[in-house]
Amino acid sequence: MSRSGQTAVAAEALGVGEFETARLARKYVLDCVNLVAQTIQQDHVTTLLFLATVTANISHVTHNAVLADSLGDQVPADDQRRPVSLYALARTYHLSYETARRHLKKLMEAGLVVRAPDQGLRVPAAVLTGPAVADIVLRHHELTRAFLLALQGKDARGEPPIMTPRLQAARITTEYFLTFLRISAETISKDLVTTLVCLAITQALTEQHPVMGGDQERPSTTVLAAARMLNLPYETARRHAHKLIRLGFCERAETGKIRLGEDLKTRDSTRAYLAVTVAETIRLAQRLRPADLAAVAA
Numbered sequence: 001m002s003r004s005g006q007t008a009v010a011a012e013a014l015g016v017g018e019f020e021t022a023r024l025a026r027k028y029v030l031d032c033v034n035l036v037a038q039t040i041q042q043d044h045v046t047t048l049l050f051l052a053t054v055t056a057n058i059s060h061v062t063h064n065a066v067l068a069d070s071l072g073d074q075v076p077a078d079d080q081r082r083p084v085s086l087y088a089l090a091r092t093y094h095l096s097y098e099t100a101r102r103h104l105k106k107l108m109e110a111g112l113v114v115r116a117p118d119q120g121l122r123v124p125a126a127v128l129t130g131p132a133v134a135d136i137v138l139r140h141h142e143l144t145r146a147f148l149l150a151l152q153g154k155d156a157r158g159e160p161p162i163m164t165p166r167l168q169a170a171r172i173t174t175e176y177f178l179t180f181l182r183i184s185a186e187t188i189s190k191d192l193v194t195t196l197v198c199l200a201i202t203q204a205l206t207e208q209h210p211v212m213g214g215d216q217e218r219p220s221t222t223v224l225a226a227a228r229m230l231n232l233p234y235e236t237a238r239r240h241a242h243k244l245i246r247l248g249f250c251e252r253a254e255t256g257k258i259r260l261g262e263d264l265k266t267r268d269s270t271r272a273y274l275a276v277t278v279a280e281t282i283r284l285a286q287r288l289r290p291a292d293l294a295a296v297a298a
Contacts, residue, residue: 016153018274019265023206025281026199028147029177030229035139039132040112043231045095045193046103048181050112052093054123055174056084062171073167075128083120093178094185094192141166144173148285164288176284180277187273189247193232197240198249200226201258220257 090100107113227237
């Protein structure tokens with residue numbers, strides 16, 4: 001069986017097809033980033049840099065199964081958090097160094113990120129133990145539960161909770177959507193901001209037109225809708241939307257609005273992207289071990 005065929009079968013094991021898996025994953029990632037962005041009062045790019053720093057600080061723990069399980073719902077102390085360089089963050093998440101530096105400045109001014117003695121970046125443990133983060137973790141847990149159940153075609157009401165402790169689940173899912181965004185950037189434009197604009201445009205189209213395809217006219221939306229979704233300046237969103245048009249991911253509709261490229265679903269790169277997205281989503285479901293998703297690991 002081909003890789004795409006295997007992916008389709010794997011996605012069906014979740015209860016939905018591969019395109020629906022990708023749609024649910026995109027919505028989940030944007031919803032999670034939006035939740036954090038609203039709380040720390042930053043745009044989505046700044047928020048992602050914040051989350052990437054949090055994740056990098058403890059990657060030596062989370063990438064060790066024994067240490068990760070023993071950590072549970074604890075927040076590592078500052079001396080256990082390894083600083084990360086701005087250059088490493090920018091390179092990993094496809095941001096220009098200047099863009100990353102500009103967003104880091106906002107995080108430092110807000111007290112969310114500090115420079116360690118070796119000039120690396122660290123999110124202080126005190127930031128992660130406050131009431132605001134506790135509220136994020138609680139609401140994020142419900143988003144994750146609803147996402148995993150939607151992957152099985154189930155409604156969240158009346159279903160069992162996720163068994164993984166909340167902070168541990170938050171760490172696992174943060175790694176998931178940072179991976180999702182990195183993979184998306186590698187497929188779309190090698191630029192995180194352009195990728196976010198593309199995802200926001202696609203999400204806006206989905207929200208306005210839940211059923212797309214068939215003989216109906218392809219739906220369109222405005223760049224302003226994407227800018228508002230990401231809390232980005234309109235001019236920034238417009239500039240990246242033009243880049244998406246040049247790359248063929250989007251095109252101008254007759255109305256002047258923007259829509260997805262006509263051949264997007266048939267591209268080889270799209271099929272490969274779907275395969276990786278489905279694989280990462282199945283891996284997430286396996287790692288979280290919710291009581292009602294044990295069969296996914298089969």
